[in-house]
Amino acid sequence: METLAIVLLAFFATGYFVLAGADIGTGMLSPYLGRSDHERRLVIASFAPFFLGNEVWLIATAGVLVGCFPDLEGELLSGQFTVLVPLLGGWIVRDIALWSRGRGPGRRWRAACDGAVVCGSWAVALSWGWLLAAPLTGTPYERAGGATAVLVALATAALFAAHGLGFAALRLTGLPFERARLLVGRTGRWQSFALTAALLGALPLLAGSALPLTERAADGATLALLVPALLVVTPFLVAAQVWTWRTFRHRVTRPSYL
Structure with missing residues (x-):
C-alpha cells in the first residue's frame, strides 16, 4: 500500500505541474503576448477553460500527502511555512483577479486585474x-x-514561462500567436510543449525522491482505507481532464467571459 500511495502522490504532483504549469506560464507572459485589452482577453481565454480543473490536481496532491503521509506533511508544513505563504497568496490573488476581471467597471479595473494575474x-x-x-x-x-x-x-x-509559451503557441491566434511563435522559434510547437512538460513533470519527481516517503507513510489500516478510494476516484479525474482538453482543443478566436 505504501508503494501505491507514493505512485499516486507522484502522479497527482506531476499532473499538476504539467497541466497547471501551462496556465501559470501563460499568465506570466500575458503582458508580452497581449498588448491591448482585447489581446489580453484572448490570452486569458486560451487557458480560462482549464485553470480550475488544473488546480484540482494540486488539491489531490495535498490530500494524498495529508492523508497518506501525515507526519511528513506536518514537518514540511512547519519547515516551509514562509515559502507556502507567498505560494498560496499568489494563487489566491491570481484566481480572484481572473474571476473579477470581467465583472468590474471599465478598462482600469481590467488592467488592475491583469496586473494581479501576472504578479500572482x-x-x-x-x-x-x-x-x-x-x-x-x-x-x-x-x-x-x-x-x-x-x-x-x-x-x-x-x-514555467517556457511551458506557458508553448501552450500559448498551441492555443492563440492573431498577433498573440505570432509573438508566442517568435519565442518558440524553429522548434515545433508540440515538440516545445512536450519538452517543457517533461522537464516540469520531472521536478516534483526529483524533489519527492529526496523525501523519506516509505518511512513516513501512515499505518496500514489508514492506507488500506484511503488508497483504494483514491484509485476509484483517479479515473474520473483523468476522464474529466481528457474531456476538457478535447472539448476546448481548438484555437481561441474570441475573448471569453473573464
Missing part, C-alpha cells in the same frame, strides 16, 4: 522553485537559502 502567476512560479529548492539541495525540512535557492527559483520560473 510569477509569485506562484517563483514560490514553487523556492519550495523545490529545499529537497533538491538535501534540506527538505528547512527553507532553502542562498544563491542556490535563488537560482533554482529563477530556473523553475523560467521553465
Whole structure:
C-alpha cells in the first residue's frame, strides 16, 4: 500500500505541474503576448477553460500527502511555512483577479486585474522553485537559502514561462500567436510543449525522491482505507481532464467571459 500511495502522490504532483504549469506560464507572459485589452482577453481565454480543473490536481496532491503521509506533511508544513505563504497568496490573488476581471467597471479595473494575474502567476512560479529548492539541495525540512535557492527559483520560473509559451503557441491566434511563435522559434510547437512538460513533470519527481516517503507513510489500516478510494476516484479525474482538453482543443478566436 505504501508503494501505491507514493505512485499516486507522484502522479497527482506531476499532473499538476504539467497541466497547471501551462496556465501559470501563460499568465506570466500575458503582458508580452497581449498588448491591448482585447489581446489580453484572448490570452486569458486560451487557458480560462482549464485553470480550475488544473488546480484540482494540486488539491489531490495535498490530500494524498495529508492523508497518506501525515507526519511528513506536518514537518514540511512547519519547515516551509514562509515559502507556502507567498505560494498560496499568489494563487489566491491570481484566481480572484481572473474571476473579477470581467465583472468590474471599465478598462482600469481590467488592467488592475491583469496586473494581479501576472504578479500572482510569477509569485506562484517563483514560490514553487523556492519550495523545490529545499529537497533538491538535501534540506527538505528547512527553507532553502542562498544563491542556490535563488537560482533554482529563477530556473523553475523560467521553465514555467517556457511551458506557458508553448501552450500559448498551441492555443492563440492573431498577433498573440505570432509573438508566442517568435519565442518558440524553429522548434515545433508540440515538440516545445512536450519538452517543457517533461522537464516540469520531472521536478516534483526529483524533489519527492529526496523525501523519506516509505518511512513516513501512515499505518496500514489508514492506507488500506484511503488508497483504494483514491484509485476509484483517479479515473474520473483523468476522464474529466481528457474531456476538457478535447472539448476546448481548438484555437481561441474570441475573448471569453473573464
